[in-house]
Amino acid sequence: MLVKAISLPLCTDCSPVRRASANVVSIIAKYAVPAGEWPDLLPFLFQCSQSPQEDHREVALILFSSLTETIGNSFQPHFADLQSLLLKCLQDETSNRVRVAALKAVGSFLEFTHDGADVVKFREFIPSILNVSRQCLASGEEDVAVIAFEIFDELIESPAPLLGDSVKAIVQFSLEVCSSQNLESSTRHQAIQIISWLAKYKSSSLKKHKLVIPILQVLCPLLAEASDGDNDDDLSPDRAAAEVIDTMALNLSKHVFPPVLEFASLSSQSVNPKFREAAVTALGVISEGCLELMKDKLEPVLHIALGALRDPEQMVRGAASFALGQFAEHLQPEIVSHYESVLPCILNALEDASDEVKEKSYYALAAFCEDMGEEILPFLDPLMGKLLAALQNSPRNLQETCMLHLLAEQEFIPYAERVLELMKMFMVLTDDEDLRSRARATELVGIVAMDLGWSFSELREYTHGFFSNVAEILDDGFAQYLPLVVPLAYSSCNLDDGSAVDIDDSDEDENISSFGGVSSDDEAHDEPKVRNISIRTGVLDEKAAATQALGLFALHTKSNFAPYLEESLKILVRHSSYFHEDVRLQATIALKNILTAAQAVFQGQNEGPTRAREFLDTVMNIYIKTMTEDDDKEVVAQACMSIADIIKDIGYIAVEPYMSQLVEATLVLLREEAVCQQAESDGEIDDDDTEHDEVLMDAVSDLLPAFANSMGIHFAPIFEKLKLSRPPQDRTMVVACLAEVAQHMGAPIAGYIDSEPDAAARDNAAGAVARMILVHPESVPLNQVLPVFLKVLPLKEDHEESMAVYSCVCNLVLSSNPQIMSLVPELVNLFAQVAVSPVETSEVKAYIGRAFSHLIAIYGNQMQPILSNLPPTHANALAAIAPKS
Template identity: 25%
Template sequence: MTNILLSVDSSHVTQFQNLVPKVVEVIKNLIPIDQSLASTSLNLFEDLIECEIPIIAPHIKFCLQFFLEIGSNKLLEDQLRVKSLALLCDVISKKKKVILKMNAIPTLVNGVFSILCEDNPDTSDDDEDEEKSTASSFASQVIDIMALHLPPEKFIPHLLKLTEPAMNSENVRVRSAAFLAVAVSTEGCSENIRIRHMKKLLRSIYKGMLDEASEVRNSAMFALGEFSEYLQPDISKFSQELLPLLFDCLNKFSFSSSVKKKDIVRTYHAMEKFCENLGKEILPYLPQLMEFLLNSIANSQSFEIKEYSISAIAATASSAKEHLLPFLPRLLELLKTFLSPTEEEGPLKVQVQTIDTLGVLVRTLGESFDSLAPECLVLGLSLINDATDPDLRRSIYGLFAACSLILRTSMEPHVGRIFRLLVDCLKSTEGITAHYDDEDAEHVLDIFEDDSINLSGSQCDTEYEHDNDHDNVESIDLQNSYMDEKVEAMAALGELALNTEVAFASYLEESFKESSDLLTYPDSDIKRTAALCVGQLCSATYKLIKLNAEMEKSLSGLLEAMLSTCMRSLVEMVREEEEREVAISVFESLNEVIKTVGKPALQVMGSVSVIFNLVKDVVRKKLKCQDGDIDEEEDEEEAEYDTLLIESAGDLIPLLAKVVPSNEFITFFSAMLPELMKKLKKSSSVADRSFAIGTLAETMLELGDNACMFVSKLYPVMMSSMKDDDDEVRNNAVFGLGVLAANGGQNITSHYHEILKGLSDAMVKETDRRVVDNICGALARMITSNCSLVPLDQVLPTIINHLPLQEDLEEHITVFQSFASLYAQRNVAILPHLPQVLVIIGNLLVTKPKPELEKILKDFVNEIYANSPDVFQAVPSSDADLINRLKSCIKLP
């Protein structure tokens, strides 16, 4: 039947549909006789679920019950149970809207959670691969798939109804399963959990971390690690409670010889993810944390603890940045002991992590690491000579990429060798094994090698020729470590092209060809990275032409060919791609290319309508990776990754407003506006509301004066969204209101009084500092655009009293531009505030502001000195450093 399925067309649908219940009955009868054969027979359902012709559609509910029945039967072998649970995953991910229509979520959650709570016969600490083959452990993957593909509003309440009492169960396995279920749901439902359930769940996790049973502590710690990774930034607010608990757990490991590997792994994972995202909040704990980690590296006899401690230092560096410098000498001294070539498993893992951490240090410490970057480069080139382990090679590629951020064109003597290493990795067939119909034949697969792309002409088309010798390939095995190596090699290739500039010029064409070949690779991570890499290579080529006039003649034809292939391939790829994560990366790449290259990136498409239509289709859920088979009225709730996909496409809208002629864009945007407005309903998710209002605001910013055409439709929604319960929605609405007030022309001026009152009321009530910063920015925009309509005697003190801004630092530019504008007009309202403004500027200059803001600040100080030098006499003279900073801004004639 599987073979017949390949030739089924619409005229045979009914006959084939009628066979499905009979197939189920045959397999049910086969199970008591031969479970292995029954498991093999279930392969038919994989093809039925994937089939574009809706053969299985009328039987989805029946099939779900069948799969869940097998998966729940403890008397059956794990092979058969896991196969059925895997089919459940396929149905959930491919037919999610049908599941919603049938209201099948409660049944699924109850059934799968019961399986997860079963006693696991394999609780060995270090053999996780075997554990994954049991039904109870595979059940966590089913819950993960549900979290990723089902609307959180429909899924999470049913899950928590089971997990909350289970966390207090007397049964150890049930308590552990509850924390595990919450952990694996966090990625897919992060916004829902962060906004509605985080505080309550954290209290339960704290309790679980102190549970007398190791299995429960382990699952609770895993949940904390997932919270730390996916519930930012809110989870960081609990650092005072969480870090002492984590320190306590880690200290126990130091004095226990019986600690299990999983306890170590998950506790360090939680510490690492939490510290990685703390930012400056980590500073009070930095001495204690670094002392512990450095002592663990130096004194522990466990290679695992050394490895995880070094990894935790990399995470800490991401937050601490230059504050890590006092600990650097001792750290580097310790790391050097792990850099000698080795093939022993334990020391090799430590070495790989050491090189990864050196790469992070190069990236985070930047100029402070200048003198050590060349040493790191030499180290990598030395180690790569004899590196046979794919993880070691991967880490070295990452180190090369990090070094290119610092060394840039000075890497030129080594770029050729590094390029060849990276490209050879992309071409390599290591880790790829084909299984043929003849089960005795196993061959290394070479069907991914393809030299058919030609970039020499004005067109650059990708053609894949498949040899008939591969027609009998039954399956392909891809070893993860080798795939990870390819991912890192391709990522490094893109970074090297961007960072080493002219030194990479002669390698652009071959790099692009090899990366393009991998856009159809049978591994999602490689496809994602290939999509990003081809975009980076196009951007690097364009920047090189702009940077070096001599390059224009030699590279302009190549750039046109690259853009043609890149844009066409990415558009085709995103329409046909089944994985949302890959599609999101494609949109990120399209965004980067259009942002960098501008109109030429769109011109190679022949018509900008290709991109317009793509964005429309994503918002309307028409892509292959979107399950858009249900009526719109029933389709308001989405999985968070589905929303993220729409957001990634929506990011193109303001970008297109910037690069497309206004008449073309306005036609497109007018058609898109109703789709965006639908997402602002009260019943819409926070993510939808935030995305819609943010996209509208950014688009109005790019439209400039043409924003006046949309005032009547957008002004009411901006005002109402300013009162939203969610901080991010309010923030985006306040920003959008300021932009509309600045760009709305005569159509908005009649609303100034109402806007000012709304912003004033919001300032009094607002507790989120980012929103406060944006209120200051909105008021500043109104001052710059129509200061005569603003009561400056009230508004200026309000803004100045909230300076410097604390969260949205970009709005400093808007605020000080408005002050400079008032001073240029010699508006009397600004004059009494100049001494206080100068003090604020002097303090801001200490923070090393970005170049654009620094120039605005210094020019403003210079302008005041040139025209009102007496103002400086009113600046407090007790702070000599502040006075000197202000004086340094002054340009003497």
């Protein structure tokens, strides 16, 4: 009764109900059948399977299939009867539903087929399986038909010889399916996959039944089938066919090569570009598996490939580039002997209009040249020119492809500097999408290092840069590498740079700066005292990179840098007065980093304060001297920025002994009396000079807030010295620092707001103070600042400051700030002047109107005397902008 009760839902037309019911039976049977508690289950199912009613037969097969998941071994004694039953149901002429259910059940019982008799019996299923699958395909039930391929997959992988002579029928069916373009790509892909498994696991059967040529006669044309853009590339028939041909070549090479070469020879002449593409694709695909046979036929193979590389169609040229890359990889060393015909064609392809063709050509080039010796030398110059141009101008994926191993020992040296320069550009990229390019560039620098050795100056330069980047990434984790990398940096810093500067003693000039007198901008004919300059710029760049590296090692490893502090400081002191500005610049930066490390090293030591003071004294004296005596503006600017950082880091007390010298040096810069600010002899000022002036003055403006921050109100006397008469354009440029100075300096700043004679600079100063009040009103002594602030308003020239200035005033009014509410007469007068101004925006006037209305609401009739003192036009304008309640 239980069986009948449970089987009733199985007869429903609702598939989910049927599946759920079958699962229930299967789960109950898992426990009941082995325990002998359900003896009538299997007899009942056999009875149902022979019922004249279609539903009963179908239900029995569904349950058989489901039960294999839980009690499959229990069917073992009945397997012969079950096989006969399944075969009969597969051939059921009256019901397609029964045939489909039988097909599904057959797949479920496969894993239980082991013995010889069962194997032989199972082979009888294959014709019926094929018939059912064909019927399903004809009726559009592809999802059912592919069950056949799942069964065949199991048959092929099974250790039991389940296929027998049925291989031929399976292959024929698979070829029918994969060549039917009206079927789904996934269905065709499964059919192609069966061929692939047969080639991999049953290749002897394919040979025995002479199936290789029939298979290739179908698969090779599939290479020419246009892919549907909506389909997954992995399921596209052309790609799947290529994979199968590759597998067949690896396992059946001597049977595969002749028909593929024949197909390629004929298709390469086709008017259809897809077939011309398929011709070279097929040759490229089989080159690994058929390598020995192809080496013997290189002439005709290369004739097809090189012809395709000149094809007018991009797809054909791309396939040819791919094929040549495969040949170069697998047909060595024989293919190298054809370099005279192959290399020029590849070089031409590097200039193809298609990025895809170029990328595949780079791949082919890399593979082809890897095993070449001196044969490559005649092609090296044009080749390197194309590669370097591509590294600079191509899309990122092409740039990655270009970074390849293409070195010819000493012959590569002339190109190394340009290559390393480009690699440096890639190695500093930080975006996630650039990670592969950065990694490839790092790899290439390592390859250059191996091929050229440590004796190459540019290589050492970029190696120091590489170590610097790694130190920045690892931070104190880099400490373990210091014993290896610091000596290398010392070695570069101590190199003889090969420079020779001859000075004419007959006309000595005591004013020649201790910072050299020779820079990258000097020209021999402009300096009669310098008779001869000979500079190996590669070594100078190396020194600069090594100097920078020492500073970064110290900065990122801090106390771990202790063993190297003394020697590094000596080198940096020496380099701070080096004749070339690039080295001095890096020394100036590195000195600050060394000082940071020294502070960490000496902290907590008994003599720590004394030693730290010695380092600070050395660094500060160099910086102060640099400010006034160095002839390079960028170096001086860096010294100013480093001093500002030091003041922020260690505080005013530590730098107090140097303040008078610092202020004096700052004054020298503001008066344009420093060595770096002296006019050139030709009196011309170019754009670079202007840019350097801005960099320098920006750096000087960084010093002022640092002074004010550390000294507070005590900065006032120094500020008085620094506030000298300046050209309006310069004061406008640096006045942006005024807000920060005022924030730290406090009340004394108020006395300077209204004393500025230039209106634009005064407006800038007012804007700076307004922004400071908006951001940090609690830090500003409003009772002292506001009277002076309002006194310089309204703005006279720089109305770009209007929104900042007037929104500051209005916000204070609208918040009823007591400091500004004591200045109502001044406010009303200011608001009236803004109201009549033709240059102020409606937005600014709206702000003013709201603030004025707020005053009216608070003071009412008390405002009347103030308003009566206004000119009528001012009073009317003010009334017009006030919101109407």
